[in-house]
């Protein structure tokens with residue numbers, strides 16, 4: 001319970017900047033609550049003065065007042081609704097932005113350990129649930145509580161003994177609500193987990209749609225999806241049953257209370273306690289109580305599921321981010337420094353076998369060092385550690401005098417440009433993908449980079465040229481075209497350290513030769529780490545390092561390594577025999 005209070009308080013913290021609107025909403029709710037007891041009061045006078053007392057003025061004045069009361073009620077209800085929705089929507093938009101920003105700032109290890117579906121679902125499913133808990137729940141809890149208080153005061157003023165009789169039912173209602181909220185909490189947690197899995201399944205099914213078709217996995221994937229969908233239905237129905245049982249129970253209890261009151265007034269000597277008008281007013285006020293009580297008990301479900309979502313979101317937000325701004329910033333005009341891997345040992349989270357073991361490597365400033373080795377030997381891992389996506393468990397990576405672990409992350413990554421093994425393009429225009437994150441880069445510069453990466457040839461032929469959409473994951477383009485855009489992106493970043501992980505693997509021989517020339521130009525005056533399976537592309541590197549199982553096996557220049565007849569020579573020979581194969 002106290003945990004729920006804490007979570008709700010933290011959630012309310014998001015409404016603080018909008019306290020003015022929230023105050024307006026509260027004011028409107030208070031007005032709505034104050035107007036509510038006016039109705040039974042007016043009816044009471046209508047009976048006593050209009051019908052029994054035959055007061056001629058009451059004949060027109062009371063109906064007029066009644067109409068005005070309802071008009072005023074309508075107005076304040078409107079204001080209360082709109083104002084509290086405005087607060088909730090503002091708060092949710094802020095929270096949504098914070099969650100997205102936080103998710104993208106989490107360390108890679110954290111991304112690896114969390115399911116993608118769960119992360120998608122926090123923005124797509126959790127935030128709307130939260131918004132309900134903040135807006136409608138908020139209105140209902142505050143306004144209806146005020147209304148209930150107002151009506152109860154009215155009842156007390158009319159006949160306090162009868163009111164006490166009704167209040168006897170209150171503890172029973174309270175116990176019912178407690179039991180129900182515990183049950184709801186459990187099924188809401190289950191629903192959140194399932195919704196996350198469903199989102200993950202959906203994402204996997206849609207992004208892998210080609211594989212799904214070719215491998216005839218439609219039935220298999222639908223089967224998994226259907227199973228989750230059914231589980232979600234069952235969990236939702238459990239919550240619905242608990243929530244729906246609340247309503248009739250409260251109504252039955254309320255009806256019992258009314259019948260009790262009528263019985264007492266009719267049969268016992270209480271008849272002379274109340275005028276007919278007061279009696280009418282009393283019963284009206286009582287029946288007006290049902291609706292807010294029903295809403296209040298029902299809203300518990302909404303609040304519970306909102307709290308379940310909030311708990312999950314806050315758990316995510318409490319995960320520490322990569323320390324982007326901490327550490328020593330690199331001075332703006334730092335000359336190129338040597339990069340040294342000093343006895344680095346690293347295993348991926350949850351992995352026992354190290355991906356790199358006692359790994360030593362020096363990248364002299366301005367030179368090109370190539371990493372070769374069989375698949376899984378740890379080449380990409382070297383690049384990932386250099387980019388500080390992960391940190392070594394032993395040893396260190398130095399950039400001149402600095403341990404890169406102590407450098408400010410942002411300024412370190414500014415030194416790096418990367419063309420990765422899997423090209424990632426965003427669902428945006430060709431130009432935006434090349435100038436990624438820098439929308440105000442001049443067009444001429446983008447065109448120049450596109451020419452340098454030999455991408456201009458095909459971009460020129462696209463109907464919308466630079467504004468052509470790349471499609472989800474760059475699906476509108478061929479593999480080689482995507483790769484050339486990624487290379488142009490690296491050109492545009494113009495960073496001193498260049499990482500090329502299989503940067504030309506998707507190109508045919510002719511384009512590869514051209515792009516390779518461009519990359520050689522780009523690599524000039526930069527420190528370059530190039531990873532390639534096709535050894536012909538790295539023959540001219542200043543230094544070649546052959547890796548196996550996370551260790552350096554041999555290193556030297558192309559001719560020396562060939563002469564030595566070791567791993568490099570073997571790799572080279574097998575490629576020479578197998579033609580220009582990629583593996």
Ligand SMILES: Nc1ncnc2c1ncn2[C@@H]1O[C@H](COP(=O)(O)OP(=O)(O)OP(=O)(O)O)[C@@H](O)[C@H]1O
Pocket residue numbers: 112348349351355373374375376377378379380381382421
């Ligand atoms: N994110 C990860 N989590 C766990 N293990 C990983 C991860 N990425 C790579 N590995 C493991 O680390 C080892 C080295 O992988 P790495 O990607 O560095 O190989 P590589 O030399 O780049 O191979 P390839 O030539 O196929 O790209 C492999 O055994 C791989 O299974």
Ligand SMILES: [Mg+2]
Pocket residue numbers: 379380381421501
């Ligand atoms: Mg790799």
